[in-house]
Amino acid sequence: MTKKIFRAILLAAVSVLLASLVIILGCLYDYYRAVQEKQLQDELRLASYGVEAGGSGYLERLASPHPFQAIADYRLTWIADDGTVLFDTHVPVEELENHGDRAEVREALSNGESGGVRYSATLTQRTLYFARRLADGTVLRISISQLTVFALAMGMLQPILLTAVLAAVLSALLAHRMAKSIVAPLNRLDLDKPLENDAYEELSPLLGRIHQQHRQIEAQLRELRRKTEEFEQITENLSEGLVLLDKKSRVLSINPAARRLFHTGSACIGKEFLMVDRGHEINLAIQTALEGGYSEIRAVRDDREYQIHVSQITAEGAAAGTVLLAFDVTEQAAAERSRREFTANVSHELKTPLQSILGSAELLENGLVKQEDIPRFVGVIRTEAARLVALVEDIIHLSQLDEGVALPKEQVELLELADSAASALRERAEERRVSIAVTGQAPPVYGVRSFLYELLYNLIDNGIKYNVDGGTVEAMLSAADGGGACVRVRDTGIGIPPEYHSRVFERFFRVDKSRSKASGGTGLGLSIVKHIAQYHHAELTLHSTPGEGTEISVVFPAPETSGL
Ligand code: ADP
Numbered sequence: 001m002t003k004k005i006f007r008a009i010l011l012a013a014v015s016v017l018l019a020s021l022v023i024i025l026g027c028l029y030d031y032y033r034a035v036q037e038k039q040l041q042d043e044l045r046l047a048s049y050g051v052e053a054g055g056s057g058y059l060e061r062l063a064s065p066h067p068f069q070a071i072a073d074y075r076l077t078w079i080a081d082d083g084t085v086l087f088d089t090h091v092p093v094e095e096l097e098n099h100g101d102r103a104e105v106r107e108a109l110s111n112g113e114s115g116g117v118r119y120s121a122t123l124t125q126r127t128l129y130f131a132r133r134l135a136d137g138t139v140l141r142i143s144i145s146q147l148t149v150f151a152l153a154m155g156m157l158q159p160i161l162l163t164a165v166l167a168a169v170l171s172a173l174l175a176h177r178m179a180k181s182i183v184a185p186l187n188r189l190d191l192d193k194p195l196e197n198d199a200y201e202e203l204s205p206l207l208g209r210i211h212q213q214h215r216q217i218e219a220q221l222r223e224l225r226r227k228t229e230e231f232e233q234i235t236e237n238l239s240e241g242l243v244l245l246d247k248k249s250r251v252l253s254i255n256p257a258a259r260r261l262f263h264t265g266s267a268c269i270g271k272e273f274l275m276v277d278r279g280h281e282i283n284l285a286i287q288t289a290l291e292g293g294y295s296e297i298r299a300v301r302d303d304r305e306y307q308i309h310v311s312q313i314t315a316e317g318a319a320a321g322t323v324l325l326a327f328d329v330t331e332q333a334a335a336e337r338s339r340r341e342f343t344a345n346v347s348h349e350l351k352t353p354l355q356s357i358l359g360s361a362e363l364l365e366n367g368l369v370k371q372e373d374i375p376r377f378v379g380v381i382r383t384e385a386a387r388l389v390a391l392v393e394d395i396i397h398l399s400q401l402d403e404g405v406a407l408p409k410e411q412v413e414l415l416e417l418a419d420s421a422a423s424a425l426r427e428r429a430e431e432r433r434v435s436i437a438v439t440g441q442a443p444p445v446y447g448v449r450s451f452l453y454e455l456l457y458n459l460i461d462n463g464i465k466y467n468v469d470g471g472t473v474e475a476m477l478s479a480a481d482g483g484g485a486c487v488r489v490r491d492t493g494i495g496i497p498p499e500y501h502s503r504v505f506e507r508f509f510r511v512d513k514s515r516s517k518a519s520g521g522t523g524l525g526l527s528i529v530k531h532i533a534q535y536h537h538a539e540l541t542l543h544s545t546p547g548e549g550t551e552i553s554v555v556f557p558a559p560e561t562s563g564l
């Protein structure tokens with residue numbers, strides 16, 4: 001800015017200087033010409049008297065070197081009335097042609113006097129002349145070469161240049177000082193407090209505008225900060241991972257859940273997402289969303305499965321970036337998988353008894369069964385049908401538990417339920433020569449009676465089914481440490497190998513399939529037990545040693561902590 005002001009002042013000063021020079025030269029020239037004309041006319045008058053009195057002798061004396069150089073500059077020409085040149089102070093008369101046709105001569109002859117200006121071909125010189133008719137009818141002409149303005153200027157070039165250089169240097173110095181003094185108050189302006197400045201009055205509107213804009217910017221910043229805090233508060237507490245990316249896939253914002261998911265910190269802000277997660281699929285999904293608007297993928301990180309949605313963010317119709325949302329779907333995915341497996345297993349489990357029933361029925365229908373074998377075939381149909389009923393019942397129970405149906409809850413005495421389950425199974429136990437006993441006492445459990453009955457029934461039933469001849473099953477009730485109820489069902493049966501301890505609670509898992517089927521098992525009993533325990537927030541534990549027996553214990557929480 002200082003430079004600009006300096007240049008402007010200097011330019012103005014130099015322009016003024018040049019204009020002044022031109023005007024002064026013009027004025028000087030006019031003045032000089034007027035003085036010269038006057039002098040010339042006086043000289044002509046004097047010379048006229050001289051010639052009239054002394055003839056050419058006077059002129060010859062004039063032509064000889066003169067003490068005053070100024071007179072030597074004049075050219076005097078004496079012309080006869082027929083135009084013949086009688087005398088010339090500068091050129092020998094023989095060399096001069098007849099001047100009778102010269103305008104000034106003709107005019108002087110007719111009017112007595114004439115005068116004018118004649119330019120040379122180059123226009124750098126002009127000739128000023130006056131002519132006068134003398135008493136004898138001859139004409140005396142005086143002329144002088146006069147320089148034009150340009151020639152005059154050229155003649156004065158040296159002093160002009162000197163003056164110009166001096167003026168330019170002075171102007172430069174002044175311009176420099178002025179520029180600095182103009183700019184100094186501007187440099188001192190405190191734009192943080194625009195209204196407190198009093199540099200130039202002309203700046204007041206500008207400073208007022210700056211002050212207004214400051215206030216607007218501050219208000220906008222406050223609003224922006226508020227929105228950012230609001231956004232951060234929302235995203236901080238989000239359990240889903242949220243990442244905002246710009247159109248070059250650089251991280252703009254990443255919430256704590258996403259930081260945990262991608263094992264990164266806030267240092268990743270501003271970096272490319274590729275630096276946060278190198279996964280090809282996820283980076284491809286971001287690119288696809290950026291170009292196409294939306295994409296989603298499933299990705300596994302740290303043994304957990306995530307559903308990742310990437311959506312394009314647009315601003316003024318163009319893609320401005322993407323937002324990435326990651327949902328933890330591990331449980332959901334596992335549930336989907338087990339549902340698929342369950343469906344496949346159910347179909348298989350239902351098909352087997354149905355095929356058996358169908359086969360036996362067809363044989364019977366076509367009369368292909370001997371009379372004495374009919375009861376056996378009918379028995380098969382009955383057993384398989386019973387298995388189907390048991391299977392369907394178990395599936396219904398499981399689906400009820402899966403859906404978490406809200407059944408009426410009440411105070412349930414486990415002893416009463418254990419007794420009635422034992423009674424219902426006593427006949428079957430006797431068939432297998434297994435004895436059942438229910439011992440101890442337990443505090444009441446607040447729960448669903450039918451579910452709790454089924455839990456005890458299944459555990460005692462398994463104790464019988466997987467027992468040995470002369471074995472025992474004991475349902476032992478007691479108070480748990482926390483004040484809840486505890487039930488342990490212990491048998492002296494075949495036991496479960498350690499590698500299957502966790503698997504026996506899976507749906508349709510059986511250690512020995514043929515034994516399970518032979519004893520009417522569906523493979524769902526322990527799975528139902530596990531769900532019922534979960535439904536009542538009870539803890540389920542299995543202890544088993546092959547060849548020695550099995551003990552499964554269920555510990556119910558005290559009623560006030562059970563949450564039921
Ligand atoms: P199932 O209808 O076949 O009995 P369960 O879900 O009740 O199905 O049990 C799963 C498997 O666990 C059984 O097939 C059996 O192999 C094993 N099992 C369950 N309870 C016992 C037990 N008390 N003693 C030995 N094995 C058992």
